[in-house]
Every structure is written in structure tokens, then in C-alpha cells.
Amino acid sequence: MRRCLFALLIFSVGCRPSGRPAVGPSQRIVSLLPSFTELLFAIGAGDRVVGRTQWCDYPPAALSIPSVGDGLPPNIEAVAARKPDLVVLYNAGPNVTAAKQLERIGIRTVLLDLDRLEDLGPAARTLGRLTGLEQRAESLAAALDSLSLDRPRPPSTATLAFIVWDNPPIIIGHGSYLDQLATQAGARNVFDDVAAPSAQVSLETIVARDPQWIAVLSDSAVPPAFAKRREWRAVRAVREGHFLLLPGSLFGRPGPRSGDAIRQLRAKLAR
Amino acid sequence: MKWTLLVTVAVLALILSVALGPAAVPLGELLRSDIVWNLRAPRALLAFLVGGSLGVAGAGLQALVRNPLADPFLLGLSGGAGLGAVLAIALHLPGPWALPIAAFIGALAALGLVYRLGLIGGASLDPRILLLGGVAIGAFTAAITTAIVSLADAAELRNAFLWLWGGLSGASWDSVLLVALYAPIPLVVLMAASRPLDLLALGEESATYLGADVEGVKRRVYLAASLLTAAAVAVSGVIGFVGLVVPHIARLTWGHRHRSLLPAAFLGGGALLAFADTLARTVVAPRELPVGVVTALIGVPVFALLLRRWTIA
Secondary structure (H helix, E strand, O other), rough: HHHHOOOOOOOOOOEOOOOOOOOOOOOEEEEEEHHHHHHHHHHHOHHHHEEEEOOOOOOHHHHHEEOOOOOOOOOOHHHHOOOEEEEEEEOHHHHHHHHHHHHHHOEEEEEEEEEEEHHHHHHHHHHHHHHOOOHHHHHHHHHHHHOOOOOOOOOEEEEEEEEOOOOOEEEOOOOOHHHHHHOOOOEEEEEOOOOOOOOOOOHHHHHHHOOOOEEEEOOOOOOOOHHHHHHHHOOHHHHHHOEEEEEEEHHHOOOOOOHHHHHHHHHHOOO | OOHHHHHHHHHHHHHHHHHHOOOOOHHHHOOOOOHHHHHHHHHHHHHHHHHHHHHHHHHHHHHHHOOOOOOOOOOHHHHHHHHHHHHHHOOOOOOOOOHHHHHHHHHHHHHHHHHHOOOOOOOOOHHHHHHHHHHHHHHHHHHHHHHHHHHOOOHHHHHHHHHHHHOOOOOHHHHHHHHHHHHHHHHHHHHHHHHHHHOOOOOOOHHOOOOOOOHHHHHHHHHHHHHHHHHHHHHHHHOOOOOHHHHHHHHHHHHOHHHHHHHHHHHHHHHHHHHHHHHHHOOOOOOOHHHHHHHHHHHHEEEEEEEEHHHOO
């Protein structure tokens, strides 16, 4: 279940383009991750996307593309029915199997890593190469690369904890995209000593680390239901109503809008 | 002697679980710390109450179905609770208590169905059908749950499973109070059935000859044990092994007389869960282990050790 839980947050390449000889630029692409769909649109290949997952909701034009399901794991027949000449998959266990199956029926696939900010540039370049749109991909990739640069920043003044789930409390650790977003926006994740992308912790650890903000991926404008639970009131930020409600479509996935996400998070923290 | 030891272990487990935790609280400030008062103390008490309830429910059910494999969750309750929790999320039921209440109702619905199935052969509750019915209803509700989770759009639905196997993170004085008011009723019902449960071990017919109201006892024990388990699942999710292993350990030490077996199972289950939860919170801090993992890791070796001593003796 953990895999599914964070499916929207995660992504990485070891970028394993299939080993067959180069063919012409792909004209019919099925994208099996919202981030890939966004990247394809951003490099100008949006009109070549002929299949997407049900989660691919940006840009709005993507919604008119037929969905091939939730992509977890991919429905091979639904993907093949779109007659793609390229299928872009997130590089993870079940997708590796799916890619092999697609290759077996003669469909080219590419497995891309996309877990962190620094994966964005390479992913954009690979997609550019496969679509013959190298130039636009390169300028996008250069902009995305700069997001993860370790440029000197003013010391972070705000602290926050990302709460993914409340019972048991699951937080975001150092190895994750959201942790990077926080750092780039000038905030410190109080769980940046946890190496894993996410982890179960005790509520008292959250109380002891006393973050100024509780960040939640949420499309709602009201604080999550756990804010009203008695045990959570022990957390100061919960008592004081210091919630950062971050819409999942913008904040939950690395993509061409990651820069916007960082700017918006910085603005929310400044308020 | 046995009792002194058990009570000491139980008290020690409670003290440890209040004194130890991932956040550093100096010993001198233990009694004044907000973390201790509002988080650790209710969690320790809830662990003890839930563990004790599961121990007693397990002991009662094992006697009722006369099957050493019986576990409080074997009779379909976890499946029903899971379905309730998933529905609460899918229907966006509002409020901080929506999930526990929905899980409790789901468990009660499963309980009702299994009970009805158990009566299928006539007016007499058949323990074998109860077991089969429990497994069947459990599988059925799990299938519906999985179907909802895989078909629905909401990504957070998948988190319902996290909740169901969640453990004691939701502990607060509210939940402690709730369980402390609720659990004594089924516990007393089970204790009052001690003598007839002893007789039931001789077989239903013999028990009837010896003057036990076999039908009434079976129904009361089934309902009381299931109501205890339903409350446990609502406040702490499905915590395995406590209800299976603790009654056996208690039986190996205290024998088959339920008058002493049931209180021993309560203290033992409470101590085991409080201790397991302390380990779950501290050994990998700041991370936390699912408490069910720890109960299995402690309970099973202890059980194997006792089993060995018992078969050699």
C-alpha cells in the first residue's frame, strides 16, 4: 500500500531507454505518470499524447486525451489499444514488468526515474530526444536543473512537517521531493534527519520537534479532520491552526511547474 | 506467586510505556510533561485495555469454538471494520471520529451476519459454522473493500488500510474513557460465564447434563467477545497475535479454569501490548514500527518457548 500511497509523490532514471536502434521521433505517446504528461506538454509534444492516466489533470488540455486507467500497474491492453509508438513509464517494479510486456508486442517504451528535483532535467532531455524536440526540451531542462542547484540561500527561518496520513502519523523525510520543495522555499523540514522518503513516526516526536507549520497535500480549503482530534491538539501548530494546505496537482509531483510550487510555498510561508 | 509475578510485569509494562518514548523527557519532569500527560499516558492505558480485551476475547472464543486456532479477528470482524473505514473515506463522512465509528459499525454488521449464519442449523448456535461463517464473511467483506479501493478515484482510499493496521497512534483521553466505560460490560459477561465455559470443554452434551445453559452461554460468549473485539478494532485497528497467543500462554501457566484464566489473559494481554507498543515507539526512533509486528515478534517466541517446556514436562 505504501507504493500506492506515494505514487503521486514519487518518481527516478536511471533512464533506461529501450535498447533498440533509434527510430524517428515518436508521434503517438502514452504517458503513464502525471509528471510525464506535464513535461510532454511543456516541450510542445502535447498534441502527440494519445493516452494518459486518470490522474493526469494538467494542463487542462490533457483532460481531453483518453485515459488508460490508474496506471498502477498499467493496463497493458488499454495502453496497446491506443496504438502508441512510445510508452513513458515511471521506473518502478510493476512498471518494469509492464514495459517488458509492451516491448514484446513491439511497442517502444522508456522507463524514467522521477523522484526528486534533479531527475526533472534528465527526464525532460530524454523526452526531447525521443520526440525530436531537443531544443525546447533543453531550454526547459536548463530551467529545471537550476531549481535543484545548491545556490547560497538565506538560512531557513520557518520549520514545517509534511503529514501524509494521521493515524498512524506518516511524515515526509529527507529523501523526498517535498522535502526538497520545502528547502528551496526557505523552510526546514523537521524530519530532514529521516533518510527515507516517508516514514511512520510517533505523535510525540512531532510534538517534540514542534514545527511551525503542518503541511498537508489537500485540495480542500479547510484543515484536515485530524486537526479536531484531541491527541493532535498536543501539536502546537495544530492548536494554532498553522496549516499549509497544498493542492496535490501542483505540489504532489515533480514537473515543469515545480518552480511555481516553490514560489507559491514561499509566499504561503511569508504570509 | 504466579499472580504476583504477572501483576508486577503488568505494572512494569505500564510504567515503562509512560517513562519511555522517542521524545526525550527528563525523569524529573515526567509528571509535568505535556507529552507524557496528553500522549504517552493515554496511549499506555489504551494499549493495556485493548491488549487485555483481546486476550480475554481470544480466550473466550477459543473455549467457545473449541479450536486452539481461534483468534478474535478470525470471526470476520477485521473485514467488516475495514469495509466500514473504506466507506467512511469514500463517502467523505465528516468529523474526527468518522473512521472509528464507521469501522465499529462495520465490525458490528459482520458480527451480526456471522451470528445469523451460526444459527443457520436451527435454534442452536453451531461453533463450527460460526468459524466457517467468520472466515467467509471476512473474505467477502475484504473482497468488497478491495473492489472499492481499486475502482474509486480517491488516492487517499488506499490509506484506509494504513488506518486498519494502524495501532495505537489515535490514543487520547477520549478513546481511553470510551473503552474504559465500554469494555467492562462484555468483560463481566465473559467472567460470569467462567464456570459454564469450563464445562463446555467437556463437550456440549456433557455440559448440559452438568447443568450448564449451553445455548445461552454460547450466545453470550460469542457476542461479548465480538463486542470487545469490535471496540478494539475501532480504537486501534487490527492488532494480531495478542488474542491468539496470550490465552494459550495463560492456559499453559494457569490451566483450563476460566475463573483464573480470563483475568490472567487480561493482565497478560495488557502487559504484552503495552510493552510491545513501547518497543514500537522507541527502537527505531524517530521512526515507529507497526505495533502488530512487535506483538508477533515478542509473542511467538515466548509462546514457542512455553510450548516446548510444556510438552517436555
